[in-house]
Amino acid sequence: MTADAPTAGTAKNARLVLLTLAAGQFLMALDSSVMNVSIATVAEDIGTTVTGMQGAITAYTLVMAMLMITGGKVGALIGRRRAFMIGCVVYGCGSFTTSIAPNLTVLLLGWSFLEGVGAALILPAIVALVASNFAVERRPAAYGLVAAAAAIAIGLGPLIGGAATTFFSWRWVFAGEVVVVLVILVLARRIADAPTDHKPRIDLLGAVLSALGIGLFVFGVLRTSEWGWFRPKTGAPAWFGLSPVVWLMLAGVFLVWLFFRWEARLVARGAEPLVDPALVHNRQLTGGLTMFFFQYLVQMGVFFVVPLYLSVALGLSAVKTGVLILPLSVSLLAAAIGIPRFRPNASPRRVVKLGILSMFLGAVVLLAVLDVDSGAAVVTVPLLLIGLGMGALASQLGAVTVSAVPDEQSAEVGGVQNTVTNLGASIGTAVAGSVLITILTSSFLATIEQNPAIPDEVKSQANVRLAGGAPFLSDAQLNSALDEAGAESAVTEAALDANATARIDGLKAALCILALAALTALFFTQRIPETQPGAARN
Structure with missing residues (x-):
């Protein structure tokens, strides 16, 4: 890639190019958070459950994670701008399909599959197109603004959706x-294409191994709430006496190992790999990728758990839920845009550490104040802290990863980076949902078991019917179901109390896992450079 290509255009053209690429990044990030405040509404509208919506949210990021690396190679083969535009067409078809979806199957086709495929072409191309349209000295600012567009989308998504x-x-x-x-x-017609020295060959076997490995692992995590982590739940399938989750996760890890072994073999033979194995040994790059993974794991877990508390546990409308999440959005934007502007020479390692600590502290505070009698206001301060942490990480990590390799590898790194972020998002949503449902079920059954007002027959039926996992129900939904079943008033009151307690227990357990993930990330911050990439190059 050359630095001269972007200088040919006018300043107005450069702004339009940046606006176009930032709009693409905005759109990809928007779908990760826009529907979280409307989970209950969408589920009711298309005839599914919260668990079904959890699957759709996870599947969207999972498809992107599975195909992102291959999407980057396809862009190198057909041209980055063409890949960007084709990806937009596929993504638009997915959005239209989703907008008319009558059921979960069509929603999965449009949102999870078509939009995921489109994003897998768009996101790696954006990284290369920024480099081909802006001179070297302007690229850090351009990458920062594109990253800010993603932060804006994630921050405003709940309010727009609500x-x-x-x-x-x-x-x-x-x-x-x-x-x-x-x-x-x-607008994309104004974008200068990213030049390539040669037409790459796509490693089909590597693409299959990486996609299957990532897919099996995350699918296994997603099914934990229904199948169980290790011991299969009642009515769930069992493979050699264990939950299928164990075997799916093991198979996924094994296939990823085979993928890296195959890539190393290609390099030894002088062939072109899907991913250069040498990238694994790049300390700065792996440090940035690890932080991306933990950031999106915690981030998407929070965006799954908190809206459930506000919209289902408290029964708030989607727009009120979006407004209550606004403090996170504001602090996220303030940190993502403000840190590079006012502290451009701040140590990336220090900013990342402070960001992780802020996310951890926010999760811990929310964990401490959440209770059956808590109101909506208790989420304000924790969300401010979590948003500050997310914004701090967003302000640094993009420049850290891209500057870790030569410009000609920027698109390859873009594919790997987006794979890691979507893998983290998938696992974060899946684990948070799985832990929430598992703890909710056990807490609900334990509470009604200890209540003498509930007949033994009802307790026995509840144990049988909820063995596969209790749904995350609002009081109104549970009350309606109990009325239809002809339950006595004493049983209804006891069940409502048990449900309220179980919901909070499940939410707290999920938050505890997310806080632990944030704390774990601190052990990997030493791989983040102490000086800004631009300063290091001077």
């Missing part, structure tokens, strides 16, 4: 995405 769901319909969000895609396609 407003659309409350005043119109959640379907309008995806219909609006189609319009944005059309605008991006019109």
Whole structure:
């Protein structure tokens, strides 16, 4: 890639190019958070459950994680700009399909699959197109603004989704995405393509191994709430006496190991690998990727758990839920944009450490104040802290990873980086949901077992029916179900109390796991450089 190509255009053209690429990044990040405040509404509208919506959210990021590396190679083969535009078309088709989805199957096709495939082409291309359209000295600022666009999307997503769901319909969000895609396609003609020295060959076996390995592992994690982690739940399948989750996760790890062995063999033979194995030994790059993984694991776990508390446990509307998440959005934006602007020479390692500590402290504070009698206001301070931490990480990690390799490897690193972030997002949502449902079930059954007002027959039926996992129900939903079943008032009251307690126990358990993940990330911060990449190059 050359630094001269971008200088040919005018300043106005450069701004339009940056706006176009940032809009693409915004759109990809928006779908990761826009529907979290509307989970209950969407689930009811298409005839599914919270668990079904958890699967759709996880599947979207999972498809991206599975195909991102291959998407980067396809971009090198057909041209980055063409890959970007084709990805936008596929993504737009997915958004339209989602907007008219009558059931979960069509929603999965549009949102999880088509949008995921489109994103796998778009995101790696953005990294290379920034480098091909901006001179070397302008690239850090350009990468920072693109990263800020993602932060804005994640921050405003809950409010956009909440407003659309409350005043119109959640379907309008995806219909609006189609319009944005059309605008991006019109503006994309001004983007200069990223030159490539040669047409790469796509390592098909490597692509299959990496996609299957990542897919099996995350699918296994996703099924834990229904199948169990190790011992199979009642009615769940058992493979050699263990839950299928164990074997799926082991198979996934084994296939990823085979993938890296195959890539090393290709390099030894002088062939072109899907991913250069030498990248694994790049200390700065692996440090940045590890932080990306933990950031998105905690981030998407929080964006799954907190909206459930506000919209289901407290029964708030989608727009009120979005407004209550706004403190996280504001502090996230303030840190993501403010740190590079006011402290451009701050130590990346120090900023990342402080960001992780802020996320950890926010999760711990929320864990401490969450209770059956807590109101909506208790989430404000914890979300401010978590948002500050997310923004601090967003302000540093993009520059850390891209500057760790030569410019010609930027697209390859872009594919790996987006794979890692979506893998973290998938696991974060899956683990948070799995732990929440598992603890909710055990807490609910334990509470009603100790209540003398509930007949033994009802307790026995509850144990049988909830053996595979209790749904995350609001009081209104549970009350309606009990009325239809003809339950006595004493049983209904006891069940409602047990449900309220179980919901909080499940939420606390999920938050505890997320706090532990944030704390674990601190052990890997030594791989983050102490000086800014731009300063290191001077």
